[in-house]
Amino acid sequence: MILIDGKKVAADIRQEIKEEITSRLENGGKIPHLAAILVGEDGASHTYVNLKMKACQEVGMKSSLILKAADISENDLLAEVQKLNDNPDVDGFIVQVPLPDHISEQKLIEAIDPKKDVDGFHPVNMGRMVQGLPSFSPATPSGIIELIERYKIPTSGKHCVVIGRSNIVGTPLALMLSRKSYPGDCTVTLCHSRTKNLKEMTLQADILIPALGNPGFLKADMVKEGAVIIDVGTTRVSSSETKSGFRLKGDVDFENVAPKCSYITPVPGGVGPMTIATLIKNTLKASK
Ligand code: GUN
Numbered sequence: 001m002i003l004i005d006g007k008k009v010a011a012d013i014r015q016e017i018k019e020e021i022t023s024r025l026e027n028g029g030k031i032p033h034l035a036a037i038l039v040g041e042d043g044a045s046h047t048y049v050n051l052k053m054k055a056c057q058e059v060g061m062k063s064s065l066i067l068k069a070a071d072i073s074e075n076d077l078l079a080e081v082q083k084l085n086d087n088p089d090v091d092g093f094i095v096q097v098p099l100p101d102h103i104s105e106q107k108l109i110e111a112i113d114p115k116k117d118v119d120g121f122h123p124v125n126m127g128r129m130v131q132g133l134p135s136f137s138p139a140t141p142s143g144i145i146e147l148i149e150r151y152k153i154p155t156s157g158k159h160c161v162v163i164g165r166s167n168i169v170g171t172p173l174a175l176m177l178s179r180k181s182y183p184g185d186c187t188v189t190l191c192h193s194r195t196k197n198l199k200e201m202t203l204q205a206d207i208l209i210p211a212l213g214n215p216g217f218l219k220a221d222m223v224k225e226g227a228v229i230i231d232v233g234t235t236r237v238s239s240s241e242t243k244s245g246f247r248l249k250g251d252v253d254f255e256n257v258a259p260k261c262s263y264i265t266p267v268p269g270g271v272g273p274m275t276i277a278t279l280i281k282n283t284l285k286a287s288k
Helices: 006-026 043-059 074-086 105-111 123-130 139-150 170-178 198-202 254-260 271-286
Strands: 033-039 062-068 092-095 159-163 187-191 207-210 235-238 246-249
Touching: 006 043, 006 139, 006 271, 033 043, 033 074, 033 271, 043 062, 043 271, 062 074, 074 092, 074 105, 092 271, 123 170, 139 170, 139 271, 159 170, 159 198, 170 187, 187 198
Parallel strands: 033 062, 033 092, 159 187, 159 207
Antiparallel strands: 235 246
């Protein structure tokens, strides 16, 4: 079993980006600038956004964090998005989700200038991605594709089972893995909450990607011997062993599943760091 080290791959990518930014600065270029809008007090969202800001500092990028109270109106938040669209110094920005219930995530996403949409959530970027055109592709699926590529995991003709059909992960990832390319050329099954006989599906998977946010959901008896497992789940669970009182837990019952796999990603240290590295990469692209 090979443990896929997302932390190390993400650090390599950050180093590559840092070198590119340094050489750009030496040639009189601009420092790329990522902004993030964060609404409310959700602890996990604050942690993720802080990690994104920290990654910017590490590679020598400029970052701005725009914090807003949970009771901000939808119109005021749309005005913040417009300010960032209009700010020529900001190359790319994100609106961290989830947003409070009174704000339409879709409306906010559609208000972002697709050229600054480094999350790749805007319908223009999603649509371009579907058609294989240059676009910002969503960070988590792109990060997974890059992990598969850097570990040279064979994908052609493999049966890939993705569990979870979100716009952010499952749906775009299923498309990317079925594309005529490497990584890709998979036969993809996209499973979700209404899938019947899920275990029958997962047992057929050469590559199994749970992205449902249900800690420890995927058990050893659902996994074929030798499968590749990419665990997208990152749920905060309470823990008496950490200072914060929380730890991250994946969708995979890691201890029992890992011995059956050819490759597996840990949580934390698997997909999560890759999501952030891809976001930084997209920001560098946006600044070009
Ligand atoms: N919430 C969970 N993942 C993400 C992400 O990749 N981008 C944004 N904007 N919000 C998220």
